[in-house]
Amino acid sequence: MKLLVTGGAGYIGSVVAAQLVEAGHQVTVLDDLSTGHADAVPAGARFVEGSITDAADALAGMDGVLHFAARSLVGESVREPALYWNHNLGGTLALLDAMRAAGVGRIVFSSTAAVYGEPERSPIEESDPTRPTNPYGASKLAVDTALTAFAGVYGLAAVSLRYFNVGGAHTARDGRSYRERHTVETHLIPNVLAVALGGRESVDVFGTDYPTADGTCVRDYIHVADLARAHLLALDACAPGEHKVYNLGSGAGFSVREVIEVCRDVTGHAIPAVVRERRPGDPAVLVASSAKIQRELGWKPERTTLPEIVADAWAALPR
Numbered sequence: 062m063k064l065l066v067t068g069g070a071g072y073i074g075s076v077v078a079a080q081l082v083e084a085g086h087q088v089t090v091l092d093d094l095s096t097g098h099a100d101a102v103p104a105g106a107r108f109v110e111g112s113i114t115d116a117a118d119a120l121a122g123m124d125g126v127l128h129f130a131a132r133s134l135v136g137e138s139v140r141e142p143a144l145y146w147n148h149n150l151g152g153t154l155a156l157l158d159a160m161r162a163a164g165v166g167r168i169v170f171s172s173t174a175a176v177y178g179e180p181e182r183s184p185i186e187e188s189d190p191t192r193p194t195n196p197y198g199a200s201k202l203a204v205d206t207a208l209t210a211f212a213g214v215y216g217l218a219a220v221s222l223r224y225f226n227v228g229g230a231h232t233a234r235d236g237r238s239y240r241e242r243h244t245v246e247t248h249l250i251p252n253v254l255a256v257a258l259g260g261r262e263s264v265d266v267f268g269t270d271y272p273t274a275d276g277t278c279v280r281d282y283i284h285v286a287d288l289a290r291a292h293l294l295a296l297d298a299c300a301p302g303e304h305k306v307y308n309l310g311s312g313a314g315f316s317v318r319e320v321i322e323v324c325r326d327v328t329g330h331a332i333p334a335v336v337r338e339r340r341p342g343d344p345a346v347l348v349a350s351s352a353k354i355q356r357e358l359g360w361k362p363e364r365t366t367l368p369e370i371v372a373d374a375w376a377a378l379p380r
Contacts, residue, residue, distance in 0.1 A: 062296075063087045063089075064125050068091075070102050071129060071130075072242070073171065074130075075097075075239050076285050076289040079289075080233075080290065089107045090108050093111060103233065103237070114156075117162065120163040125169070126167070127171075128156065128171060130152065131148065134245075135175065135197050139195050146200055157208075161215060167218045168208070168218070170221045172223045172224075173223055175347075176202040176205065177198075177347070178194040183348045186352075187307065205304075208221060212303055216302045222295055222307055225282070225309070226281060227283055227288055228282050229370040230373045231289065249280075256330070257332055257375075258378060264334050265336075265337045266318070267338065268339035269336050278317055278346070281310035281311055282311060286364065291309050291354065294360050309351055310349025315367050327372050327375055
C-alpha cells in the first residue's frame with residue numbers, strides 16, 4: 062500500500078515507518094520537524110516537511126494514513142491548553158477533511174491512555190469510562206469522538222490505539238537504530254539514563270504520596286517495536302464505516318521508583334533521585350488490558366519485561 066505517516070520523524074512514528082518499509086509498503090513521512098528529526102526518517106521512505114494542516118499534496122494517491130503528529134506533554138497541555146486543542150484536534154480535523162477530499166478512507170490513530178483519566182479499575186479495558194484529567198488526554202479523546210462520527214457518516218475506516226508508556230529502541234534489518242530523543246525530554250526512562258551518561262545530575266520524582274505501593278506513579282510500559290507491530294496489524298483491521306479502539310500494554314505496572322532501580326541495575330550506575338511536587342494532571346495508576354487486541358488481531362507483546370525495555374534503550378544511546 063501507499064501510506065502516509067504523519068509525525069514519522071518522531072520516536073514512535075519513525076519506528077512504524079521503518080517497519081512499514083520493511084513490510085514492502087510505499088511510505089511517505091509528513092513531519093514539520095517541530096519535535097521530530099529528519100535523520101530519523103527511514104531509508105526507503107519519502108520525506109515531506111510540512112504540517113498536517115496542509116496535507117493535501119502529500120495525500121495524493123495514498124491508500125491510508127498512520128497519524129502520529131501531535132503535542133504530547135501533559136504538563137505543557139495544562140499550561141497551554143489552546144496549543145493542544147488547536148494542534149491535536151484542529152490539526153486532525155484538517156487532516157480528516159483533506160483525506161476525504163483526496164479519497165483516502167483508512168486511518169490508524171495514535172491515541173493515549175490519558176483519555177481514561179483516573180481509572181476506576183486496573184487493568185483498564187476499552188469499555189471503561191473516559192474522563193481525561195488534562196487537555197492532552199481530552200484533545201485525544203475528542204479526536205476519537207470525531208473518528209467515530211466520520212466512520213458513521215462518511216464511511217471512514219479507522220482504528221485508534223490507546224497506549225501507555227513507551228520505551229526501548231528498535232534496530233531495523235539494515236542495522237539502523239531508532240531511539241527516543243526529544244529536544245525537551247520529559248519521559249522517565251531516557252531522563253534516568255541521561256543521569257547514567259552524565260548528562261544530568263539527578264532524576265526528578267514527581268510526587269511520592271500517590272495511593273500506590275511506594276507512593277510514586279505506576280505506569281504500563283510497552284516496547285516501541287511491539288507497539289509498532291500493532292500499528293501494522295491495525296492497518297489491516299481497518300473496515301469501512303467502523304471505528305475500532307484497542308488498548309496496548311504489557312498488562313503490568315511499574316512505579317517510578319521501580320523504573321529507576323531497574324535503570325541502576327542495567328547501567329551499573331548510581332542514579333540520584335530528587336523528590337519534587339506532583340505534576341498537575343498525572344493519574345496515580347495507568348495499566349492496560351490488551352486482551353481485546355490480542356483476541357481480535359492476534360497481537361502479543363514480545364519484549365514484556367522492564368529490564369529488556371531499559372536495556373534496549375541503554376544500548377541505543379550514543380556514548
